[in-house]
Amino acid sequence: MERDLTRERIIKAASDLLAQGGRDAVSTRAVCAAAGVQSPTLYRLFGDKHGLLDAVASHGFESYLAGKTALAETDDPVEDLRHGWDLHVNFGVTNPACYALIFGDVRPGTEPPAARRAAAVLAARVKRIAEAGRLRVSEERAAHLIHATGRGMTLTLISLPEERRDPALSIMAREAIIAAITTGESTAAGDGPTGIAVALRAVAPQLAPLSSAERTLLTEWMDRVAASDL
Structure with missing residues (x-):
C-alpha cells in the first residue's frame, strides 16, 4: 500500500512538472524533490527515467x-x-x-x-x-x-x-x-x-x-x- 502511494506521488509530481515546463522539466532531481523521495526510491519503482516517463x-x-x-x-x-x-x-x-x-x-x-x-x-x-x-x-x-x-x-x-x-x-x-x-x-x-x-x-x-x-x-x-x- 505504501509502495503504491509513493509511486502515485512520484507520478503526480512528474506529471505536474511535465505540464508546467515540458519534458525538459522532468529531471530525476526535480521529480525527487517535488515528491519528497530519494533517487534510489524512484529507480526501484520505475527502473530508469524512461520507465518513469512511460508511467507518466x-x-x-x-x-x-x-x-x-x-x-x-x-x-x-x-x-x-x-x-x-x-x-x-x-x-x-x-x-x-x-x-x-x-x-x-x-x-x-x-x-x-x-x-x-x-x-x-x-x-x-x-x-x-x-x-x-x-x-x-x-x-x-x-x-x-x-x-x-x-x-x-x-x-x-x-x-x-x-x-x-x-x-x-x-x-x-x-x-x-x-x-x-x-x-x-x-x-x-x-x-x-x-x-x-x-x-x-x-x-x-x-x-x-x-x-x-x-x-x-x-x-x-x-x-x-x-x-x-x-
Missing part, C-alpha cells in the same frame, strides 16, 4: 483512453472512426506536453505502453469497418495510415500558435484518409477482390464450421490477396 504518459493518457473506449458504438463503424479521430486530435491539442511525450519521442522498434493501448483501440475500430465490408485495404495498412496521419496532424496543430490553428485541417485530413481506406458501400462486393478479401479475413476467426488450421490458412490467403492490391 500512461497516467496522463487515462482520460483519453477512457473517453475513447467509452464512445458508444453505432451502426456506422466509419462514423465511429470519425469520432475517435476527433477525440484523439482534441486530446493532443488540449494536453500537448503529454501527447508529445507519447507520440513525439520516437524510439526505434518500441513505443510507450499508452501508445500500444491506443493502437489496440484503433485496431478494433478498423476491424469493425472490415467486418462491415467497407475497408478497401488491409486492416494493418488502414490502421497505420490513420495513426500516422492523425499523429502528424495533431503534432502540427500543437506546434502552431493557437490563433493560427485551422480546425478545418484536421477535418480535411480525416476525410482524405477515410476516402482512401473505405468504400461508400455497406458490402465489400462493390470494391472488387481486395475488399472481399479484407472482409473475409476479418470474419475468418468467427467461422466455426472450419477447423483452426483451415481458418489460419484462410487468413493467410486473404492477407496475400489484400496485399496484392488487385
Whole structure:
C-alpha cells in the first residue's frame, strides 16, 4: 500500500512538472524533490527515467483512453472512426506536453505502453469497418495510415500558435484518409477482390464450421490477396 502511494506521488509530481515546463522539466532531481523521495526510491519503482516517463504518459493518457473506449458504438463503424479521430486530435491539442511525450519521442522498434493501448483501440475500430465490408485495404495498412496521419496532424496543430490553428485541417485530413481506406458501400462486393478479401479475413476467426488450421490458412490467403492490391 505504501509502495503504491509513493509511486502515485512520484507520478503526480512528474506529471505536474511535465505540464508546467515540458519534458525538459522532468529531471530525476526535480521529480525527487517535488515528491519528497530519494533517487534510489524512484529507480526501484520505475527502473530508469524512461520507465518513469512511460508511467507518466500512461497516467496522463487515462482520460483519453477512457473517453475513447467509452464512445458508444453505432451502426456506422466509419462514423465511429470519425469520432475517435476527433477525440484523439482534441486530446493532443488540449494536453500537448503529454501527447508529445507519447507520440513525439520516437524510439526505434518500441513505443510507450499508452501508445500500444491506443493502437489496440484503433485496431478494433478498423476491424469493425472490415467486418462491415467497407475497408478497401488491409486492416494493418488502414490502421497505420490513420495513426500516422492523425499523429502528424495533431503534432502540427500543437506546434502552431493557437490563433493560427485551422480546425478545418484536421477535418480535411480525416476525410482524405477515410476516402482512401473505405468504400461508400455497406458490402465489400462493390470494391472488387481486395475488399472481399479484407472482409473475409476479418470474419475468418468467427467461422466455426472450419477447423483452426483451415481458418489460419484462410487468413493467410486473404492477407496475400489484400496485399496484392488487385
